[in-house]
Amino acid sequence: MAIPAGQMMAVGRYLLKQRLARRERYPLVLMLEPLFRCNLSCTGCGKIQYPVQLLRRQLSVAECVSASDECGAPIVSVAGGEPLLHPQIADIARALVDRRRFVYLCTNAILLERKLDEFEPSKYLSFSVHMDGPRAEHDHSVCREGVYDVAVKAIRAALDRGFRVTTNSTLFEGSDPERMRHFFDDMMELGVEGMMVSPGYSYEKAPDQEHFLRRERSHQLFARMLGSPKRSWSFNQSPLFLQFLMGKRDFECTPWGNPTYNIFGWQRPCYLLQDGYAKSFRELMEETDWPSYGRKSGNPRCQDCMVHCGFEPSAVRAAFESPQAMAGTVASMVTGRL
Amino acid sequence: MTEARIAELVDRAFDYRGYVTLRRSDGSELVGFVYDRSAAHLDLLDESATRRTRIPLAEIADIAFTGEDAARKSQEIWERRKGKPEPRETPAHGDWADPGKVLVLVALEHELRSVARALGAARRGSVVRGRLSGGEVVALAVGVGGGARRAVAEEHPRLVVSCGYSGGLDPALRPGDLVLATTVRRAGGDALAAPESPRLAAAAALDGLRFLQGGLVCATSAAASPEDKRALARDGALAVDMESYLVAQAAGEAGVPWLALRAIVDPLDSSLPPFAREARPDYFWPALRYAFSGPRAALRLVRLGRDASRAGAALEAALRRLVPALAAAEAHR
Numbered sequence: 001m002a003i004p005a006g007q008m009m010a011v012g013r014y015l016l017k018q019r020l021a022r023r024e025r026y027p028l029v030l031m032l033e034p035l036f037r038c039n040l041s042c043t044g045c046g047k048i049q050y051p052v053q054l055l056r057r058q059l060s061v062a063e064c065v066s067a068s069d070e071c072g073a074p075i076v077s078v079a080g081g082e083p084l085l086h087p088q089i090a091d092i093a094r095a096l097v098d099r100r101r102f103v104y105l106c107t108n109a110i111l112l113e114r115k116l117d118e119f120e121p122s123k124y125l126s127f128s129v130h131m132d133g134p135r136a137e138h139d140h141s142v143c144r145e146g147v148y149d150v151a152v153k154a155i156r157a158a159l160d161r162g163f164r165v166t167t168n169s170t171l172f173e174g175s176d177p178e179r180m181r182h183f184f185d186d187m188m189e190l191g192v193e194g195m196m197v198s199p200g201y202s203y204e205k206a207p208d209q210e211h212f213l214r215r216e217r218s219h220q221l222f223a224r225m226l227g228s229p230k231r232s233w234s235f236n237q238s239p240l241f242l243q244f245l246m247g248k249r250d251f252e253c254t255p256w257g258n259p260t261y262n263i264f265g266w267q268r269p270c271y272l273l274q275d276g277y278a279k280s281f282r283e284l285m286e287e288t289d290w291p292s293y294g295r296k297s298g299n300p301r302c303q304d305c306m307v308h309c310g311f312e313p314s315a316v317r318a319a320f321e322s323p324q325a326m327a328g329t330v331a332s333m334v335t336g337r338l
Numbered sequence: 339m340t341e342a343r344i345a346e347l348v349d350r351a352f353d354y355r356g357y358v359t360l361r362r363s364d365g366s367e368l369v370g371f372v373y374d375r376s377a378a379h380l381d382l383l384d385e386s387a388t389r390r391t392r393i394p395l396a397e398i399a400d401i402a403f404t405g406e407d408a409a410r411k412s413q414e415i416w417e418r419r420k421g422k423p424e425p426r427e428t429p430a431h432g433d434w435a436d437p438g439k440v441l442v443l444v445a446l447e448h449e450l451r452s453v454a455r456a457l458g459a460a461r462r463g464s465v466v467r468g469r470l471s472g473g474e475v476v477a478l479a480v481g482v483g484g485g486a487r488r489a490v491a492e493e494h495p496r497l498v499v500s501c502g503y504s505g506g507l508d509p510a511l512r513p514g515d516l517v518l519a520t521t522v523r524r525a526g527g528d529a530l531a532a533p534e535s536p537r538l539a540a541a542a543a544l545d546g547l548r549f550l551q552g553g554l555v556c557a558t559s560a561a562a563s564p565e566d567k568r569a570l571a572r573d574g575a576l577a578v579d580m581e582s583y584l585v586a587q588a589a590g591e592a593g594v595p596w597l598a599l600r601a602i603v604d605p606l607d608s609s610l611p612p613f614a615r616e617a618r619p620d621y622f623w624p625a626l627r628y629a630f631s632g633p634r635a636a637l638r639l640v641r642l643g644r645d646a647s648r649a650g651a652a653l654e655a656a657l658r659r660l661v662p663a664l665a666a667a668e669a670h671r
Binding site: 111205264 | 352355356357371373374375376381383385386387388405406408409411412413415416417419423424425426428429430431432433434469662
């Protein structure tokens with residue numbers, strides 16, 4: 001496992017507090033979208049289709065900090081859009097780091113190398129670089145030639161300067177498990193701290209509707225890709241979540257685990273579905289009709305979803321709720337087996 | 339229109355990734371993006387993406403889908419492009435051009451120190467390069483002469499700021515007060531009006547600091563005595579410097595917006611010591627010689643040093659606020 005011990009301890013303490021307070025629903029990761037504009041138009045992305053005036057709008061540093069304070073989650077994933085297009089992104093990261101939030105700044109890395117000067121390395125800050133697979137697959141996925149090479153160069157530069165770097169890969173129908181295994185080797189050789197993988201969500205507004213994975217296909221793909229994992233691989237994710245992707249475990253979605261805040265407010269119910277917005281985090285938690293979401297609800301939009309933002313918190317929560325699951329997590333972390 | 343029809347239109351509007359025009363029962367119309375709805379109301383963000391309005395469904399007479407559907411547009415682009423990726427040479431910022439740098443022009447290296455402190459960057463000769471809130475800033479000491487035109491041509495800035503010390507022409511101005519120019523006038527000549535958009539953003543950013551907005555007059559030699567200053571004040575100018583007109587002219591010729599921000603060192607009723615009446619790269623030795631000319635001169639020098647420090651600190655504080663605010667204003671355009 002690639003998650004640093006200090007981070008695990010901090011998150012563990014937070015989870016314990018929630019358990020002791022007998023909170024039924026609590027956030028683990030704040031999904032902060034300071035803007036929707038992006039310098040890429042990826043084939044499977046449904047996040048950036050807005051009128052240009054809305055794409056120009058962005059959250060201020062104060063709004064980002066206030067959302068983080070309001071939510072209280074120990075981890076903040078700064079997504080978008082491309083966060084590095086925000087002129088004050090370094091100030092946002094710094095302000096969150098000052099509050100001891102573990103910040104994962106998700107980026108396609110096109111602007112990363114030229115923006116590195118603005119950031120300071122910290123154990124609280126990690127660049128989570130979007131890498132959907134080997135060169136050909138990644139460039140195809142982001143619909144632009146040369147992006148893989150730019151990202152690799154930026155990762156090297158960031159690592160050279162002492163930054164934490166992870167990768168995040170979204171998989172679609174047609175992904176080749178063997179080539180993905182080679183890609184994992186390449187990323188680890190490059191020196192990243194850990195990798196994150198997830199199937200793509202079938203965004204209604206994404207241009208390509210043909211290549212989203214159904215649940216059974218996700219199981220097949222991840223079982224082949226992650227079966228007999230190499231010792232050298234490190235994933236920045238819960239082993240239980242990876243086992244869930246492989247079809248070895250089943251979880252119900254915990255959409256409140258990764259609440260999302262953007263220019264419209266607190267997005268209901270999750271990072272992927274947009275059924276409206278709450279004005280405050282409290283309103284989101286208390287007034288959202290949670291039983292209407294998740295696989296058990298029968299909501300058709302949730303049936304094939306296995307995305308990390310809904311199930312990673314379920315996996316982390318499960319590890320803290322059952323001694324067997326905790327033992328499984330620890331065993332997997334020690335042996336590297338899934 | 340029936341309630342069921344309105345409810346159907348509201349659902350469609352909520353799903354629509356473009357602007358709609360909403361007609362109320364009283365005949366008034368609203369254009370905006372519907373980002374939320376309930377059984378009783380809908381929430382709309384106006385076209386400037388800043389003002390939110392909640393409208394009861396009972397007040398809605400009709401909804402027209404008047405703006406382009408961004409989701410459909412994206413689909414069409416993708417279908418046209420299918421299988422053909424964007425070329426390697428596509429700009430790194432995509433459709434969102436690099437906002438470019440802010441060029442701060444000062445006359446003297448002494449003034450450059452305030453800029454360096456504001457940026458937290460080291461001064462290398464007559465240049466300071468740094469960033470404030472993600473925005474690239476280059477500051478150059480170009481002297482009083484014609485260095486501005488060359489600097490603008492070489493740096494390709496998105497905004498030029500003429501920045502530095504100034505003499506007060508308005509009796510209310512004290513050392514350390516700031517003047518944001520609405521116009522810069524060549525003494526006895528024409529005036530250039532400061533572009534409105536950056537000036538308004540700058541004025542908002544400076545709120546809370548001691549500053550005035552008004553005319554700036556540019557003299558060809560230092561206005562050293564109260565009499566000199568009173569003569570220049572006749573046009574209603576607030577402050578006098580020697581370089582902002584040339585900076586504004588150079589920026590205007592290059593089609594780049596500009597600002598002039600000055601900090602008062604010598605107020606209307608004070609006069610500059612003789613050595614300060616000429617522009618020099620370094621005042622150290624002339625000042626030392628002046629200090630040894632007598633106790634009154636030494637006292638005057640101490641006072642001038644204190645006032646220059648106040649002006650420097652004011653400039654530093656102003657720049658810290660100005661650059662991020664201008665970057666944010668740019669992104670919101």
